[in-house]
Amino acid sequence: RQTQLRAASKRTKNEKNRYKKLHRNLSFSIMEDLLKLPNKLRETESALPSESWFGDTSKSTVPFPGAIKAADLDNSTVYKDCGTYFTGNLATFTQEMSSLLELLGREVESALGSVPRRCALSDLVRLPVAEACAWTPSLDEVIQIEHTKDDVFIPKEGGQPLINPYTRLCLVGSASLAAFVGSFFGCCLDKECPLPLHFLTLGNIYTYASEVKKPIGYPFKQTRQVSLFCLESDENTSVSTFDKLATTISEFWGKFQPHWRLRLRAVPVEELRRCEMSLWSLALVERSKPDIELARISLLGDWVSRRAGFKTFDGSFPFMVFSDLINFENLLAAIRTSGSYLPTSK
Incomplete structure (x- = not known):
């Protein structure tokens, strides 16, 4: 009986984690689409x-x-x-x-x-600031400074390095x-x-x-x-x-x-x-x-x-x-x- 309960609990936990991940991915996708909506x-x-x-x-x-x-x-x-x-x-x-x-x-x-x-003002801003302003059609039209080691995060040893967009600097100009x-x-x-x-x-x-x-x-x-x-x-x-x-x-x-x-x-x-x-x-x-x-x-x-x-x-x-x-x-x-x-x- 206890073995069955443990197995059921494990399945429930796995399903819960799967739905959390799905919710996180859907939320990110929706927020990404919302960022593309223009002003009224x-x-x-x-x-x-x-x-x-x-x-x-x-x-x-x-x-x-x-x-x-x-x-x-x-x-x-x-x-x-x-x-x-x-x-x-x-x-x-x-x-x-x-x-x-x-x-x-x-x-x-x-x-x-x-x-x-x-x-x-400063000539430099963080990438999320440039994204919030949406002054250009794409962030490709913004000068993004090459990332440094402080911008890189590796979740686990041997894993794929990730670049933190919140620390990325952009050269926009102090009058922008x-x-x-x-x-x-x-x-x-x-x-x-x-x-x-x-x-x-x-x-x-x-x-x-x-x-x-x-x-x-x-x-x-x-x-x-x-x-x-x-x-x-x-x-x-x-x-x-x-x-x-x-x-x-x-x-x-x-x-x-x-x-x-x-x-x-x-x-x-x-x-x-x-x-x-x-x-x-x-x-x-x-x-x-x-x-x-x-x-x-x-x-x-x-x-x-x-x-x-x-x-x-x-x-x-x-x-x-x-x-x-x-x-x-x-x-x-x-x-x-x-x-x-x-x-x-x-």
């Missing part, structure tokens, strides 16, 4: 038109004293295996980004009613969305940090390009960018911030470079990233030339903060707005397309 779309209709124009094209042929000509910045780039270096006039012109940071900070303060906090989210990943704001919170930075950004021109042979390139990261308490406030920033940044560039013909448009749904509910894009438009994007403002809702486990003191998830206010590569492209640029010193 913006529900409230915008008071802004889907397309607006800024700048005065009648001034495009008027000479501006002190303007920088596109020819002044040519032939001043050096390519190396480890990156892109600027020389000559371009090396000096990189300082313009710091001046633009100051000007854009004032515009944001005027629009949102509070001074954005300046910050300096992932850099901001990584600073709050798995955290909770206390009562001394009430929303809204606005953060402004000038830092690096690493972008992926499937078609890379020679002499660069790798699909990633580094540039500098002014980025704004907004945390809001609710969806309506974040939508209001999103629209205000679109108008403010467009008017700024329209006044700052009056000879540029600028178009602000609501980006179609099929062009949105998985993390975006809505997107405003400001671009320089020249006849018979490709459009050059100057700024983009992304409405993220609480989608990213939920995936990142980032909460406020009352247990709610902050609503995010992320803005690429100006990218150095795009600024150079805009100058070469338009032919001239009025520097901040003028």
Whole structure:
């Protein structure tokens, strides 16, 4: 009798372990599929038109004293295996980004009613942070640092080594969305940090390009960018911030470079990233030339903060707005397309 009971108990235990393993595998598969689901779309209709124009094209042929000509910045780039270096006039012109940071900070303060906090972030984040942001279609489009022995785990002697994804580092750039989210990943704001919170930075950004021109042979390139990261308490406030920033940044560039013909448009749904509910894009438009994007403002809702486990003191998830206010590569492209640029010193 006892032998039968032991055998039955062993069978029950084995079945229980089998179902636990099955449940674990199914849960992992379901969670993996859920991570691929995109953000919901913006529900409230915008008071802004889907397309607006800024700048005065009648001034495009008027000479501006002190303007920088596109020819002044040519032939001043050096390519190396480890990156892109600027020389000559371009090396000096990189300082313009710091001046633009100051000007854009004032515009944001005027629009949102509070001074954005300046910050300096890390270029590196953990792999789960990059996955939570879903800024790229695939993690293959993120620079993943080669793992070290600290990232490797071997369950048993002679077994297959496993790489711990939670310790894997990614090079995303200090001005990327992932850099901001990584600073709050798995955290909770206390009562001394009430929303809204606005953060402004000038830092690096690493972008992926499937078609890379020679002499660069790798699909990633580094540039500098002014980025704004907004945390809001609710969806309506974040939508209001999103629209205000679109108008403010467009008017700024329209006044700052009056000879540029600028178009602000609501980006179609099929062009949105998985993390975006809505997107405003400001671009320089020249006849018979490709459009050059100057700024983009992304409405993220609480989608990213939920995936990142980032909460406020009352247990709610902050609503995010992320803005690429100006990218150095795009600024150079805009100058070469338009032919001239009025520097901040003028």
